[in-house]
Amino acid sequence: MIGRLNHVAIVVPDLAAAAAVYKNSLGATVTDPVDLPDHGVTTVFVELPNSKIELLTPLGDASPVQNFLNNNAKGGMHHICYEVHDLNASIAHLTAQGATVLGDGKPRIGAHGLPVVFLHPKDFCGTLIELEEIAAA
Ligand code: CO
Numbered sequence: 404m405i406g407r408l409n410h411v412a413i414v415v416p417d418l419a420a421a422a423a424v425y426k427n428s429l430g431a432t433v434t435d436p437v438d439l440p441d442h443g444v445t446t447v448f449v450e451l452p453n454s455k456i457e458l459l460t461p462l463g464d465a466s467p468v469q470n471f472l473n474n475n476a477k478g479g480m481h482h483i484c485y486e487v488h489d490l491n492a493s494i495a496h497l498t499a500q501g502a503t504v505l506g507d508g509k510p511r512i513g514a515h516g517l518p519v520v521f522l523h524p525k526d527f528c529g530t531l532i533e534l535e536e537i538a539a540a
Contacts, residue, residue: 404493405485409535410448410455414468415478418460422447425456433458439514443467446514457484457514482521482531490518490536502526510536 415421418436425431432450439446443466449456459481461469471481487493490510498504503523513519513535522532 404496405487405534406537407486408454409484409486409533409537410457411483412457412459412481412533413478414459414471414475414481416460416472416476418445418447418458421458421460421478422449425449425458431456437514438462441511442514443469448514482533484519484533484535486537487534488537488539490520490534493534494520497522 422433426433434448436445436447443463444459445462447458459468494504505521505523510518510520518536520534524531
């Protein structure tokens with residue numbers, strides 16, 4: 404069901420500093436920051452030849468990643484995003500398997516303007532998983 408690794412997301416306390424680390428120390432190409440008020444985060448993407456790293460920092464008072472940062476002051480790995488071709492079919496399969504889709508269980512528009520859902524870490528080896536629907540090639 405899952406396809407390519409789309410990105411690994413890292414929550415950081417200082418987005419500009421994190422982007423500079425990836426750009427200057429690691430020599431990667433990084434995008435400009437984008438505010439996603441619906442998701443309560445600001446993101447920078449690190450473009451890799453085979454995937455992306457999503458750097459996330461809280462935006463606003465009710466950010467879903469603030470708690471993560473409270474528990475991990477220096478930041479840390481937050482979620483892994485896999486691509487799927489049919490998100491609604493994937494949700495149906497996963498719920499039939501007993502997995503928990505977070506929120507209201509319905510797709511929302513994610514950082515790339517594509518439908519996404521998040522899956523509870525308890526069902527996936529302690530890892531928060533994002534599924535993003537990518538048009539079939
Ligand atoms: Co993500």
